[in-house]
Amino acid sequence: MTDAPNYGFETLQIHAGARPDPATGARQTPIYQTTAYVFRDAEHAAALFNLQEVGYIYSRLTNPTVAALQERVATLEGGAGAVCCSSGHAAQIMALFPLMGPGCNVVVSTRLYGGSITQFSQTIRRFGWSAKFVDIDDMDAIREAIDDDTRAVFCESIANPGGHIADLRAVADVADAAGIPLIVDNTSATPYLCRPIEHGATLVVHSMTKYLTGNGTVTGGVVVDSGNFDWSASDKFPSLSEPEPAYHGLKFHETFGPLAFTFHGIAVGLRDLGMTLNPQAAHYTLLGIETLSLRMERHVENATKVAGWLEGHDNVEAVTYAGLQSSPYHDRVAKVCPKGAGGLFTVTLKGGYDACVKFVDSLELFSHVANLGDTRSLVIHSASTTHRQLTPEQQEAAGAAPNVVRISIGCENADDLIADLDQALAKAHS
Structure with a gap:
């Protein structure tokens, strides 16, 4: 082959x-x-x-x-x-x-x-x-x-x-x-x-x-x-x-x-x-790998829709997804990743660290795990887990500040994911 x-x-x-x-x-x-x-x-x-x-x-x-x-x-x-x-x-x-x-x-x-x-x-x-x-x-x-x-x-x-x-x-x-x-x-x-x-x-x-x-x-x-x-x-x-x-x-x-x-x-x-x-x-x-292309197409489709919705939410300060027009890296998508910007991004929440913790704990469809790239949508607060050993300066440089949550969008129905995010954001700021 x-x-x-x-x-x-x-x-x-x-x-x-x-x-x-x-x-x-x-x-x-x-x-x-x-x-x-x-x-x-x-x-x-x-x-x-x-x-x-x-x-x-x-x-x-x-x-x-x-x-x-x-x-x-x-x-x-x-x-x-x-x-x-x-x-x-x-x-x-x-x-x-x-x-x-x-x-x-x-x-x-x-x-x-x-x-x-x-x-x-x-x-x-x-x-x-x-x-x-x-x-x-x-x-x-x-x-x-x-x-x-x-x-x-x-x-x-x-x-x-x-x-x-x-x-x-x-x-x-x-x-x-x-x-x-x-x-x-x-x-x-x-x-x-x-x-x-x-x-x-x-x-x-x-x-x-x-x-x-x-x-x-x-x-x-x-x-x-x-x-x-x-x-x-x-x-x-x-x-x-x-x-x-x-x-x-x-x-x-x-x-x-x-x-x-x-x-x-x-x-x-x-x-x-x-x-x-x-x-x-x-x-x-x-x-x-036999289904990689099918899954990646769905990851990208879902991530684009979910990230766009999150960007407009009142409780969200910023979304880092390069597939968004607002991203400083949007112009690189066509050159480096012509089929899409992937299914991984971070969300900066208003309310800081405490809001992030409540948000993660309130999600139902999203699994709180130290992994990414699954067919299931996953979430983690990087600053307190995967990036915990780093200095605050290293966390900031890596895009894992205390007010940031990492989201790996899976292959579920995008509207279901949005509904889960919506209720968790509401609880995080209640």
Whole structure:
């Protein structure tokens, strides 16, 4: 299916990576619930372990169900290959792992999911890495933050929680000029709304837990490699360009070309970090992706209607949805996300923190959970939950101030959602 560029998205989301099972003829991709795989003989085993032949060794590294999912996501994103892993946060570490080393840094957008901000500002320090946070709309700030030790720029296509849309092409141009990759978290947009590789991104990451699966059943992450970056153009990425001691001096970029990052992610990243996606989770995500376009169309349709209604409500101070004419990012929708601005945005309520808490507690159809991208509409007060660990200044920069509520619009009847919001707003200000 990766060699069928004329197929439309809707066809590829069902067929890419999926083939009848050769043993049984099963049409749906089976769950290959196995730890290991029998080698044909000793020579075959040695070839697999030497990366001289592609095949299945051990399910920490490769699994047929997971492989089908990897091919499907890579195809939908327009990438050369993909590596699935256990969560979105695992995908972010997997993306950085081949690029970074002690003393290296990554330039990161301030508009990120709160857990990502914590991961970049705190956790990666334990690897000897660091992050420099910048306004991703300020190209001069990005240029100034990049130094000789910078190994990547990281942003979200549609930012969580506020729905801010990044000018990906402009950011990619800055990264290209510095000779470093742009990594884009495309979780909130999905490849149906935005394909970051077409805007110059080198790597794309997803929390597949969200829209790709779409049903709130499993966690999963993926890193998609564009195959376009020249890892040997400088000495900044020795893991990919220099001899790898664990494979007798093999050079990943020289040997695997456009698939260098993907092979490294499996042969080194999953081998040593062990952030493996289980086959049952891969199966659920494959099923979810089959309806991705249908769901995203409904998410966008509902979000546009609900956000427009909220913007006119007396108890609402502001709505951040980029699909609204009033949004400062509205002009980017057609350029970056031509099929719509997604289903995620924030609402600033009059009455501050107390009103937000009463509002969340009064909703009935909306589920109060720490998730987004479900078919069900979801709500959370980010400042007291997902962004709680951040400073007030970080919360403000991320779009998660104490008077802000994050809303993930689902696929229900929009009028029912509006009615639920209306009664909750009334209670929040009574």
